[in-house]
Amino acid sequence: xxxxxxxxxxxxxxxxxxxxxxxxxxxxxxxxxxxxxxxxxxxxxxxxxxxxxxxxxxxxxxxxxxxxxxxxxx
Numbered sequence: 325x326x327x328x329x330x331x332x333x334x335x336x337x338x339x340x341x342x343x344x345x346x347x348x349x350x351x352x353x354x355x356x357x358x359x360x361x362x363x364x365x366x367x368x369x370x371x372x373x374x375x376x377x378x379x380x381x382x383x384x385x386x387x388x389x390x391x392x393x394x395x396x397x398x
Contacts, residue, residue, distance in 0.1 A: 328349045335342045354360040 328346060331342045331346050331349070335346060351359045351362075354363050354365050
């Protein structure tokens with residue numbers, strides 16, 4: 325990834341020959357829907373492995389609320 329950032333810097337400095345190489349490197353990361361399909365990437369939808377009756381709020385939301393309250397003096 326570090327090399328790709330250097331290539332992007334070169335592109336912004338005007339070396340347009342680097343565009344193809346950057347496109348190929350970013351495609352390997354699954355940047356677009358087509359890239360992810362070619363790489364056969366799949367993602368689980370949130371809640372797929374939870375029972376249908378699980379309506380409990382995630383702990384992260386509680387921590388976010390707590391942080392919000394601490395920052396706002398509530």
